[in-house]
Amino acid sequence: MPTAETAAARPAPLTRDDIPGWFFRLDRAAFGHLLAAQTTAGVAGDILELGSYLGRSAVLLGDHLRPGERLTVCDLFDSEAGDADNAAEMAMSYRKTLTRSAFEANYLAFHTTLPEIVQAPTSVLADGRIPAGSCRFAHIDASHLYEHVAGDIAVARAALAENGVVALDDYRSEHTPGVSAAVWEAVFTGGLRPVLLTPMKFYGTWGDAAAVRQVLLARDWPAEGYTVDDDTIAGGQVLRLNYQVKAPVQQSAPRRLALDLLPPVATRATRRVLRTLRERRAVRPVPTS
Numbered sequence: 055m056p057t058a059e060t061a062a063a064r065p066a067p068l069t070r071d072d073i074p075g076w077f078f079r080l081d082r083a084a085f086g087h088l089l090a091a092q093t094t095a096g097v098a099g100d101i102l103e104l105g106s107y108l109g110r111s112a113v114l115l116g117d118h119l120r121p122g123e124r125l126t127v128c129d130l131f132d133s134e135a136g137d138a139d140n141a142a143e144m145a146m147s148y149r150k151t152l153t154r155s156a157f158e159a160n161y162l163a164f165h166t167t168l169p170e171i172v173q174a175p176t177s178v179l180a181d182g183r184i185p186a187g188s189c190r191f192a193h194i195d196a197s198h199l200y201e202h203v204a205g206d207i208a209v210a211r212a213a214l215a216e217n218g219v220v221a222l223d224d225y226r227s228e229h230t231p232g233v234s235a236a237v238w239e240a241v242f243t244g245g246l247r248p249v250l251l252t253p254m255k256f257y258g259t260w261g262d263a264a265a266v267r268q269v270l271l272a273r274d275w276p277a278e279g280y281t282v283d284d285d286t287i288a289g290g291q292v293l294r295l296n297y298q299v300k301a302p303v304q305q306s307a308p309r310r311l312a313l314d315l316l317p318p319v320a321t322r323a324t325r326r327v328l329r330t331l332r333e334r335r336a337v338r339p340v341p342t343s
């Protein structure tokens with residue numbers, strides 16, 4: 055398990071991209087757009103994140119706090135999980151890198167004050183400590199186990215105000231069927247209305263889905279390099295956003311050879327393209343650092 059010394063030894067992030075995690079350009083744009091639109095419309099409320107890891111998404115959520123609003127993050131960080139399956143998830147994906155102090159250092163590299171931190175299983179939030187109806191946005195990105203995600207969705211539902219938005223990570227990844235089960239259960243039996251699907255995240259509301267849709271449609275996504283598609287699910291309209299992929303340019307044999315021989319620094323652009331392709335396919339990558 056990493057120690058506080060390991061975390062302190064890590065250089066402070068200079069940019070948000072320096073924070074390891076799984077929060078990519080398209081979802082950053084969607085979060086930013088939805089939160090900024092709420093602020094512009096005079097919608098005030100707290101923000102809730104379940105599963106913060108090293109702070110990559112929490113830092114962006116913190117960017118959108120207005121005076122009087124509060125961001126609460128809940129994560130196990132370096133605490134023990136409450137059950138064996140969750141402990142196995144933690145050991146496989148997070149234990150080597152995650153400490154609460156590393157989260158705090160990353161967050162404080164971009165904000166002057168820490169959010170409210172609940173270092174515990176997200177199930178503790180079922181005790182009602184987040185006032186009912188107090189939040190305008192909730193991000194669920196913690197355990198991938200069905201029972202946990204179903205509980206997290208119930209927490210978000212109680213916490214969100216009437217037209218609040220919930221974003222759920224990993225709703226369609228091959229290795230997270232429990233998240234898919236909980237999300238679609240909430241849709242078909244719990245009144246959650248889908249408004250937006252990206253390769254990584256599901257966005258929905260228990261409020262006015264048409265209003266959230268109008269907010270999303272107000273942005274020229276194609277001009278920024280994204281595809282926009284429209285689907286109908288059980289009579290409800292849902293947008294899909296994804297990355298535009300440029301057709302690969304045919305390389306001549308000498309050019310291919312030159313690329314092969316380039317030093318590592320010159321492969322950065324290639325890596326950028328590969329990262330975009332990977333995000334588009336939503337294959338869960340190693341966290342970027």
Ligand SMILES: C[S@@+](CC[C@H](N)C(=O)[O-])C[C@H]1O[C@@H](n2cnc3c(N)ncnc32)[C@H](O)[C@@H]1O
Nearest residue numbers: 075076077105107110111129130175176196197
């Ligand atoms: C996928 S990471 C979060 C990534 C982060 N939102 C980002 O965008 O970089 C999942 C996080 O959930 C936390 N986690 C897993 N199970 C949990 C549980 N039962 N309660 C609270 N946190 C949990 C892990 O410690 C980990 O930090």
